[in-house]
Amino acid sequence: MSLTTSQIKFLSSLGQKKFREEHGLFVVEGVKMVEEAIHQSHFPLKTIYGTSEWIGKNGFLLKDPSLEIVEIKEKELKRISNLKNPNQAFCVCEKGNKSDDKDLKINDLTLYLDRIKDPGNMGTILRIADWFGIENVILSPESVEVFNPKVVQATMGAIFRVSIFEKDFTSFFEEHSDLNFFATTMSGADVFKMKKTKDSVIIIGNESHGISKEIMDKVKEKISIPTFNKSRSESLNAAVATGIICSAFRNL
Amino acid sequence: MSLTTSQIKFLSSLGQKKFREEHGLFVVEGVKMVEEAIHQSHFPLKTIYGTSEWIGKNGFLLKDPSLEIVEIKEKELKRISNLKNPNQAFCVCEKGNKSDDKDLKINDLTLYLDRIKDPGNMGTILRIADWFGIENVILSPESVEVFNPKVVQATMGAIFRVSIFEKDFTSFFEEHSDLNFFATTMSGADVFKMKKTKDSVIIIGNESHGISKEIMDKVKEKISIPTFNKSRSESLNAAVATGIICSAFRNL
Structure with missing residues (x-):
């Protein structure tokens, strides 16, 4: 056969x-x-x-x-x-029906991914969410498709366990104004030293361009991972940065 | 022309x-x-x-x-x-002459990579070392070659700044017995809660097989990143784990 x-x-x-x-x-x-x-x-x-x-x-x-x-x-x-x-x-x-908004009840650490484009990064970030017990990950509409085979494989199974929603930032922000939003940038508060709470949304930006201006204008709190390198301003890989930020929030 | x-x-x-x-x-x-x-x-x-x-x-x-x-x-x-x-x-x-042992004076945080095979992971780990001001990275002889174009590109320039040595673990361990060695495993002490010192060597193992038995037998201190997921035993990506462990050591 x-x-x-x-x-x-x-x-x-x-x-x-x-x-x-x-x-x-x-x-x-x-x-x-x-x-x-x-x-x-x-x-x-x-x-x-x-x-x-x-x-x-x-x-x-x-x-x-x-x-x-x-x-x-x-x-x-x-x-x-x-x-x-x-x-x-x-x-x-x-693929099933897209999870709809009614399913999206947030009372714990959540990720909002703004235009993550690299399939390996997307898969690795979902794997990080799974490791840190983050139930919901919200993607901006311009993110890489999560059903891309490279994303699926890089999740190492996390795609089966984490709930993934697609939602433009403005609506998400307005519907969840009770949560604390944090934009990950190059020049925010030290994520290890700042005050953190469980009901937080961590925003991670695009690999080359960071977080969009629209989001930066809305979100007051900016956070960063401190660097120990004096000579330059290079950034960390988006997935690595996500892992470090999540670990800091989970070890409040 | x-x-x-x-x-x-x-x-x-x-x-x-x-x-x-x-x-x-x-x-x-x-x-x-x-x-x-x-x-x-x-x-x-x-x-x-x-x-x-x-x-x-x-x-x-x-x-x-x-x-x-x-x-x-x-x-x-x-x-x-x-x-x-x-x-x-x-x-x-x-490529120049390989850095020789005489150059290897360690008095600060150092990484030992045991058989990292994926070029993207190797490049990303060198980028992490650069971010956290880790001057020396030691590779086991079976690691992916750092001059592989995929490694070079993934370092985003870190290859020009971090010093990279190749050395088998036993000699390295014996020559630097004054340092504190930590093996990153799935069941060690919580890296955020344990006592840490600056003159530490963090060992990261192969993507599929972890750290070799030879190293595990020699290194008493085992460390882990705590998971917040109750249902399973999946691991984090090697580069993400390295980033989290380095951030924990740098924010002692």
Whole structure:
């Protein structure tokens, strides 16, 4: 039993945003990620593809009648994969309906990402949110799509656990005026020394341009990570900065 | 004036480790990085290649008689570049003699990287070291080569400022027994709450396998970043973890 040419064409097309949007689907790859998708995903699983070796080892999966499992040959997996080194399993998930605003009740640390563009950074930031128990991450409309395969893989499974919303800053800010907003910049208060509270929203800006003027005008509190380098004004990578800021807020 | 085919072949060959080692050279790309190389590099610059536009804007460069500057066409730049979007300037640097042990006087925070393999992580970690004023970074012999173009670009210039040594752990540990060594693991003391001193060596392990058994056996003190996620045991990205640990040590 083999996949047909049109099935292969369809599955590899999901590497492109256009087709993910058209079909409302995205892909998850590799043994570890597929197993997390099966056990933890809040996105409905459509079909799981696995090599005979992987299916053989994971007999338990076959017991769940709601899962559709298809055996796939190594060379077929190579053709549909977005990875350099495909690894035994591949699955297609439904993006589901976008979480709507009613679900967004915030009373703990939250991230607002303003135009993060690099898929590796986006995935790594979601992984950081997961580590620090941050339930909700809000993305500005111009951010990289979270269903991009590079984002999905870089989350190491966090995409299945963190709730992700897309919302323009002005509406979000107005609807949540009870929260404390902090804009991460190059010249704000030392995040380790300032007063912090749990019901805070940390804003992280674009890799090259930082936080947009629109947001900077609205948010009074600016925070920074102190540097210990006297000679220059280089910044930290956006994901690294997010990790450090989150750790400072969690260790209040 | 154009580059010859053999010049183009030579310059693009420096994208490969084999040829970097054969010639003792490496490449730096893009306007920002090349300008940092000119102003801050401790590696001798061999030749700078720039488009006529870039050279026109940077007349000051031509005043330094020790610099060799070659005009290059956009399409030639595309052929020699390791970037998806080459950006006006490209330069070749000499790797120079490896820093030798005599230069390695440690009396402040230091990183030991045990088999970091991902070029993006290695570059980002060097950038973190630079931010936190960490002068010396020691690499285990099995780490990714720092002159890999992806590492160089990800450092955002830190490669020109941080001193990088390659040394196997046992010799390093024995020669610096006066320092405090800390192994970053999944189950050590909370790095925010433990007692920290300035003359510390933080050890960061491989992305998949963590710190090697040999090192774990020698280093008594284990440290961790506390998680706030109750449901699982996923780790943070190696570079993000390094950033958080360094920030904790710098804000003693």
